Amino acid sequence: MEIIKINDFNNHTLSESDIIKRILSGEKELYEILLRRNNQKLYRVIRSYISNTAEIEDIMQNTYLKSYEKLYQFKHHSSYSTWLIRIGINEALARLKTKSKVLHLNTAQNLNSNSILERPDTSQLNPESKIIRKEAKQLLEKTIDSLDTKYKTVYILKEVEEMSIKDIANCLNISTANTKVRLHRAKHMLKEKLFEITTNVDIFEFGFSKCDDLTEKIMSIILKN
Known part of the structure; x- marks a missing residue:
């Protein structure tokens, strides 16, 4: 029997099918x-x-717990990730339904610090470039968040996770044609929203962090004299 090391957990040397079969055979780890x-x-x-x-x-x-409990029901017609996502979406919708019965849905939830579009930063950026990249990413994330869920989900699955149209359609239980329409509309709405933001005369009213830094430096010089 092949021995799996901790360092091998994230590689793709084992197929999903083999992993699932071995889990169902007792190798829960x-x-x-x-x-x-x-x-x-x-x-x-x-x-x-x-x-x-x-x-x-x-x-x-x-x-993940439901997926594990029902793993024996998994049919290898699609990928495990597609099957898992469908379970996750159902869980999310069930949570929203429960919340709507007990509470008034809060339409202005705070943006959390976790990133939608997090990518490993392997480049050696200077501090100013890092600030600009971070704020540009936050702006994009906030704009994506403003989309309706049905458009936002398709956009993230296709453009961020790079899933195929067919797999996305399977995850969401919609047709491939509908998936393409939602993706097209999501991109169009993002363009419009970003254009509105960037053409707003007040966009630099509060300034980026580099503007704040420059202001502080100048005021520091003035106050010293």
């Missing part, structure tokens, strides 16, 4: 491989529906 391979994707999908970090993690936990 191999389920960690499926978690590590799908954590980011599942997070981003659920983040399309709910923005509270604690709730997202709770839903992810429930999704």
